Amino acid sequence: MTTRFVGNTIGSKKAIVIGATSGIGRKLAEVLAKNGYLVGITGRRSSLLSELEKTLPEVFIPESFDVTDMKNTVESLERLVQKTGGCDLLVLSSGTGDLNPTLEFDLEKDTIDVNVAGFTNIADWIFRYFKHQGHGHLVVLTSIGGLRGSPDAPAYNASKAYQINYLEGLQKKAALLHQDITITDIRPGLVDTAMAKGDGLFWVMPVEKAARQIYAVIKSKKRVAYVTRRWGMVALALRLLPRWMYNRI
Numbered sequence: 001m002t003t004r005f006v007g008n009t010i011g012s013k014k015a016i017v018i019g020a021t022s023g024i025g026r027k028l029a030e031v032l033a034k035n036g037y038l039v040g041i042t043g044r045r046s047s048l049l050s051e052l053e054k055t056l057p058e059v060f061i062p063e064s065f066d067v068t069d070m071k072n073t074v075e076s077l078e079r080l081v082q083k084t085g086g087c088d089l090l091v092l093s094s095g096t097g098d099l100n101p102t103l104e105f106d107l108e109k110d111t112i113d114v115n116v117a118g119f120t121n122i123a124d125w126i127f128r129y130f131k132h133q134g135h136g137h138l139v140v141l142t143s144i145g146g147l148r149g150s151p152d153a154p155a156y157n158a159s160k161a162y163q164i165n166y167l168e169g170l171q172k173k174a175a176l177l178h179q180d181i182t183i184t185d186i187r188p189g190l191v192d193t194a195m196a197k198g199d200g201l202f203w204v205m206p207v208e209k210a211a212r213q214i215y216a217v218i219k220s221k222k223r224v225a226y227v228t229r230r231w232g233m234v235a236l237a238l239r240l241l242p243r244w245m246y247n248r249i
């Protein structure tokens, strides 16, 4: 299936936002709608999808599914691209993570199921889809947490490290194919959503600001970006910090 931009009228560009029921995904879906996209919206909480759909019924197209059900996810995405008439941009904002200082495996498994298995299933499906149509843009919300291990949420940080590494692999795969496929890895710091958990949080950014900056990154087709920009400095420090010093802070 080949989908082409046909100008700047509403719906000429087609996007899917996975995890549009709340937080960054929801706000980004609204920003994309304002910028002329037809937007497929997903998440498990169908009532929240309906609520968003009602705000712009001609623009938002809902499809509710759980990303941990691999077969149903692919079937749902195939149904959704039929309804939207294609996909030029897929934003993967579904994610989960819990503080787990006592290392309960069930908590870790939830994170692995969503952020590792669910992520891989969707990233692979959309990569094959873009390869077939000859163009497309995959944007994934990873995290600055993926840069180092965490004593309190080890599976979360490890799952984000997995995503970061996987996306680098997909970037290289796209480059080798010489196709117009862009892979963007957005690494937020702390954003004011249900996901920002723990004590002593700082530089927690409003979700509107995060979504605005993420949209600017999407337009620029950057490969990797920190949001907000000041978190880029934290990322640099985290990357440079020797292990012995990291273990002490």
Ligand SMILES: NC(=O)c1ccc[n+]([C@@H]2O[C@H](COP(=O)([O-])OP(=O)(O)OC[C@H]3O[C@@H](n4cnc5c(N)ncnc54)[C@H](OP(=O)(O)O)[C@@H]3O)[C@@H](O)[C@H]2O)c1
Binding pocket: 018, 019, 020, 021, 022, 023, 024, 025, 042, 043, 044, 045, 046, 065, 066, 067, 068, 093, 094, 095, 096, 097, 114, 141, 142, 143, 144, 187, 188, 189, 190, 191, 192, 193, 194, 195, 196
């Ligand atoms: N907030 C932060 O400080 C922060 C920092 C760095 C990175 N991030 C990343 O940004 C992304 C978005 O998080 P957020 O802050 O916007 O949190 P959020 O408000 O909790 O949003 C998470 C989204 O993921 C969806 N989701 C979770 N589990 C799912 C499942 N099993 N099946 C389908 N959808 C599922 C949720 O939808 P349903 O519950 O309706 O299914 C929701 O729409 C995540 O990947 C997160 O790791 C966030």
